[in-house]
Amino acid sequence: MKTKPFLRNRYVLLGDLLLIVISVLGSYALRFELGAQFFDYLPSALWMIGFGVVIKPLVYHLFGLYQRIWAYASVEELELIVVAVTAASILLSGGMVIALSLGAFVGMPRSVLVIDWLLSLILAGGLRFSFRLMAEGRGQGTALMSKPRRVLIVGAGDAGALVVREMQKNPQLNLQPIGFLDDNPAKQKQQIHGVPVIGTLNELAQVLERQQVDEVIIAIPSAPGRVVRVVADIARLRGVPFRTMPGIYELLGGKVSVSRLREVDISDLLRREPLQVNEDLVGAALSSRVVLVTGAGGSIGRELCRQIARWGPKLLILLGHGENSIFETLLELRESYPALNMQPVIADIRDRPRLEVVFNEFRPEVVFHAAAHKHVPLMEINVEEAVTNNVLGTLNLVEVSMAYLVERFVFISTDKAIRPVNVMGATKRLAEMIVLNAAQRSGGRYSVVRFGNVLGSRGSVVPIFKRQIAQGGPVTVTHPDMKRYFMTIPEAAHLVLQVAGMGRGGDTFLLNMGQQIRVLDLAEDLIRLSGLEPGRDIEIVFTGVRPGEKLSEDLWDEGVSLRVTEHPDIFRVENQEVLEGEMLYQIIAELVKLAREGDREKIMALLDEVIPGSAIRSTPPPELTSVV
Template sequence: MIKNYFALYSQKYASKWLVLAIDLAIVMTTFCMAYFIRFNFSLDFNVEQFTLQLPFIFSVALISFLIVGSFKSVIRHTGFTDVINLFKSVGLIAFIIAVCVLFNNRLQLISNFTVPKTIIVLHAIISFLFLSASRLVFKMAFKHLKCKLLSTKRILIYGAGDQGIITYNALLNNTAFSYIVVGFIDDNVKKKGKNIDGVPIMAFNRITSEFAAANNIDEIVVASVGIGPARLIALVDNLSDVDVKITKVPPIENWINGELSSTQIKQVQIEDLLGRAPIEINNPNLENEFTGETVLVTGAAGSIGSELVRQLAEFNVKHLILVDQAESPLYDVEQDLKRAGKRSYTAIVADIRDGLRIDSIFQEYKPTMVFHAAAYKHVPLMEKTPYEAIKINVNGTKLLADTASRYSVKKFVFVSTDKAVNPTSVMGATKRMAEMYITCLQKESKTKFITTRFGNVLGSNGSVIPLFKKQIDKGGPLTVTDSEITRYFMTIPEASQLVLEAGTMGKGGEIFIFDMGESVKIFDLAKNMIKLSGLRYPEDIDIKITGLRPGEKLYEELLANGENTLSTYHKKILISKTRELDYEKIKTSIEELCITNRFQNNNIVLKMKRLIPEYKSNNSDYERFDKRVQTYKKNKGLVTSTTDKNLANS
């Protein structure tokens, strides 16, 4: 009952007038104390004169408190500024008393009225001490009751700079929980051994599982703006044997009204453990590039497409056209734009395989730029249905690109994937064919066709992160296809920013690839996700190895055999120098493939393998065709590489 009472009333604050009354009572009491001290704790002073002084002191104190406003502060959150205000109030009281006494002595306005100078000084000192002490005692009592009656968390704060101190104050001011800050962690060796408000500052190497267990640490709040992914990973690894939650303070620009609240402190996300700094693009030319343009985005309801839409909506575009066949997700994107106050957009439910429908959209809205993000992307599913992969990833791209060329669209930006590089799956091969087709089309079109390649996108629909989260919610195990499998990762905003940037710098015919840092081992990613969820591997949640899926690679690549790169002005964006293509032959072959019967999956795959020399199936039923294709190439005199010759002769 007491706990509930405290929880209820801890949200309320004492009236400022009650605080004013208490402060006045303290001032009057300390005035009496000053007299007793001055006269050796006796009544050997003029009582009549003393009685005359009391209403005067009361009036002066009231005026001073009202002028400075020190009584308006929240007592439980008393800080340095509040103490300064008390000092101002007491100083003003002493100043007014001294001035009044001085004038009265000179002008004799009130006979026999004076306040000894020693009394004025003593009163000022004692008043300041008692006013400050009263607030400190109340603050400590409130904190003690809070620790006793509310749920308590023992915290370490990573970062002993300004942001760490602000975080410390935000935690202490929380009314729903009681936080005990055990210590600060800082990488600056000069701060080691020092204290902040009585809390010690420790070096990073002190923070181990043993230390956390011995001190009953519940949570580590990362409040350092400069901490990198490598440091975060090391922190997670150091605490792998204990149940310690790791949270992070948001950037200062995201604080509500410029102030940090403990509710804004969120759990560290897996994006923070990419092992590289976030990719940032600050190109003022982007605004100029899209101002006044009518931009069409396909796959606008998907992970990349919807983020492209959100970022494009921030520019001064003339009109945004959102195209997707997924009705409900497209509706959600439309509602997001509506809530954001955007007006110049049109959401259209359409299938990019429907040439007449796409033509009618171009005819009606006349887009000047196209971002093509619509695709089938799940490797195992496409391995089972090559016909569907061809219809969307190749024929859909072909129809869209042909239409863009026919209507003289300025730029056509195609969102590809690193799985198109030395493909081992149907999905990767279809994306590579789409790349090849628009490269061929560039030779006969005024439209600038630009391709962008990047790896896995964290948090996108069907990606490994949402899958792991669902598996963790269900109690595991997490499924990983191989303990050594690695992937390149970037966040959805990063991917979308880079696509827009590549679209801006593209002159036509380029394949842009993005530097995504080091590839990440999925097994380590799974362990980190378990840890960030406040659980332990393998005690709480295990990881199960399931084996590579059909068409899946162990390692992804960003460049195909025979490709190298050219740099651009942005160090994270490179241009792939692809091998020369027989444009007429490839364009004709792709067009023929797009009209293949739906029941000819084997024939589709064989044709793709003949068209893409580097396409070698992995862990798939279609591996049996690789030797046949090599024999075919040998007979046609198409074998070029040493690897191809060895395969053909085997």
């Protein structure tokens, strides 16, 4: 098999030796213009060549100039060349001064040392960057075999510039950037890497009509959903394919590159404008700490682990009941954070002795509790499991955390816990009370964070709709007026980490979920993103409200007040009704007893009695056909 014609670094060394001789002789020639004095000072030039061919390659080697693939040289390598050449010139000058003082030669013009330094920068840098030019030339030659796709870049910021540069450096991508669109007036009619800014976002439709564009790329990670929607709608109506960079929260800890481009997803249409996180608060809560995440194999738990890893915890414990999902989380984090100290733990939170062994061995300082049974119709059928997992499991985890002096505890709750009409919501509300009661008992920073649906989580409506679209339909929607709060998984996890730093103990935090969105609109958006038209290509069928569902959700009870916090997307709930002390423990004990006896009716009656606004028994009995 024939190897690629990359020049080996031994040839770079030989080139350096030749260029060192040329640089020294060139310095003297420039100083004396090849006059008589040039030959008078030739002995010092020969000494300088001798010192140079020894000192410079050694210094270059120490600075790693022979351990680089120069076909991929960048600004970082240019800075390295400047430092290495400067260091070598300083050592060479010192050697020449010592040799002169010892009488090795007579006289030496000091200016040749400066000239040699300049020539060495030009020659050493030119030699190395010529390899990159040759590599790009080879790539362009192969790219000519097929016509490149003409790409319009939306966003002339850092991300857009990086994407364009990568296209130019890698012709094998077969993508040719033809222009930028950006709303910044200062960038209009300017060029970035030779690619012009040809208009604003409002001119997208005209540009697509005026120019041949094979693809539109949205390169604004911080763009809110409305911007992505505008670009996607215009490109779709004109039959032009479009892709996007992930949102800013998805890119946390990663880098912008062409490889991160993906199809526009429903989460892109709903993403909000990014807000600054208080780095000091989150860093103090997570950096160099032992952090445990329950439900680490689930959608929210896994994203929490991804984002926690960025803060350099001393140890990250991935606790979950499903071995496959924990294994997948571990593999992903190992790839992205190879130096991170992680410990996978397969355990059921209902097994208190197992939890005590884990806490005794690893001594977690911060706990994020994301493990739960959350699928509403399934929990209507499996009431006992909802009680033992969501209530007893949370009680076990909270009490073990108190026993082992956990500093911070964050419980992930749901909007379905407010005036619940389903067992899942009622058990999550009771779990909230367990955490708040623990905060009062221990004085620790035990907090609850409550938010609505997260897009794309396992068992949520989006994966179901996508599967139905892939099968050709129909897409099933329960009711045309069904509304829900939605947030992307990375956004939710980002705000949960902020809550971890803000919690003082006994707090219930609400995330700003924006306006509720009609599930019908969500289904129609997904169909259009698949290149199809609702009602024409994919039928939408209304199946009726499922047991345990409300047409819209609430994030707080009537009569409670919300207080703003230092973060504009996080609110603190005040004056809420909670069960405390002995009464709470008596109710939990009774629920667990009824669950073990399999008495569903009494469980639901007790939950309706003790949970504010609960109306579980008014929910029609579930049918298996209504589970999805």
